[in-house]
Amino acid sequence: MRQYFILFIFGLLTTFSSCRTDFDTVASSGNLKFSKDTVYLDTVFKNIGSGTYQLKVYNTSKDDISIPTIQLKNGLNSKYRMTVDGMSGNNGKIFNKVTLLAKDSLYIFIETTADITDADPTDFLYTDQIQFDSGANLQEVALVTLIQDAVFLYPKQNADGTKEKITIDNKPVDGFYLDENDPVNGNELLFTNQKPYVIYGFAGVPENKTVSFQAGARVFFHANSGLYVDNKASLQINGAVSATGKLENEVIFEGDRLESLYDNIPGQWNSVILANGSINHSINHLTLKNAITGLSIKSPDNTTIQIKNTQIYNCAEYGILAQNANINGENIVINYAGLAGLSCVYGGNYVFTHSTFNNNWQNTSRFAVSLSNTLAGMSPVSNDLVQATFNNCIIYGSSTNEFNLNKSTNAAFVYQLNNCLLKFNSSTTNPDYQFKTDALHYNQIILNENPKFYNVSQNKFNIDNTSAAFAKGNQSYNIPQDIIGKTRTSPPDLGAYQSAVFAK
Structure with a gap:
């Protein structure tokens, strides 16, 4: 009986203590x-x-x-x-x-x-x-x-409840083709600067059509979304120089999470894919960030892709992944990429001038620039790299070596760096990396000197006159204006930016 009494008293005390807060x-x-x-x-x-x-x-x-x-x-x-x-x-x-x-x-x-x-x-x-x-x-x-307010573009619902799909790389994905006579949005192949656009799924550009982006257009991609330019279709991005830091005339592609927490989170959306056989692409004053791969260029026809005054940041895999493409790039800046800022695979034909390829992604198995004339799964596995020329460029980053060559002897592998600042700290007997003695591939290379970028973490790659890249360019490769429209001096600075004086 005494035992039951003790338990009873304990129960009362427990009940009282659990309710005490309410009374107090x-x-x-x-x-x-x-x-x-x-x-x-x-x-x-x-x-x-x-x-x-x-x-x-x-x-x-x-x-x-x-x-x-x-x-x-x-x-x-x-x-x-x-x-x-x-x-x-x-x-x-x-x-x-x-x-x-x-x-x-x-x-x-x-x-x-x-x-x-x-x-x-x-x-x-x-x-x-x-x-x-x-x-x-x-x-x-x-x-x-x-x-x-925004224009929302997304796959339609089919009668059976499934979502509309398009085929990319022989696989169906949630997507739709842009319609120049859409009953709600009008001409979906013309992206204006009147309202931002929000895309769900892949927005496809049909064969024989051109999608155009006006200066100041803003496009926000939902998770796993992107832009797909089909066979015989074209991409025209017509941004322009902006007068202020608001980039009012820049065309901007980014994810649709607008909270400040997501400003620099990679992999929020998929990619801009230029499909095999797509034609006549021109990209000017584009800022693209936080994708898986920024520009995925899949063996288009032999027309030269013009990429100018373009910034690509924080991509989970590649800034630009080009497969047997033909690219002329000027005033390009790429930073933070999980595998490579610029990766040219399965050959192709490339000229990049006054561009800054930096990679501060926090692991060592990635590069600012990687060149290859091979590709697993292709037949044949190797293909001619007709040329990969870099003029007045900076190839730098936080890793020991930011430049990678993956060469097969079964196909041509032609490359040349002229008046470039390059980070490659390893001492190697590999004949492909003899930067000081191999005049066929390397001319006037500045090796392992600090370009002193203004603020890498904020993607500000401006330099001043204390930079190792200051006035080291070759005038014969000069692009008259830099990425923000500033006139270059003679001799020009290396990279995408003409030097300026910054307040300390």
């Missing part, structure tokens, strides 16, 4: 502290959910308190939604009698999904407040979100 709480007195007074939810597209943002609420008093209400000012009509310490409340909008222990804190997580019509028409901001308590004890934290 006092009403909130309006003295809560917050981790921020305004929560800025990054830009979202209309009717597309935002990321999740955090607010921390502190009780700095010595008392356990009960907050009568935590709610959105617009109540159940708010386009925001919350969880409070894991609780969903009334539709994520209203929470009653929230306990917060002494010297403790709670987390509020906030999201939104709003239409452009919900925003203020003068600034496109959608706002609300989180209200804590009421009356004399009322405290508020502001919520602010910029809503962007």
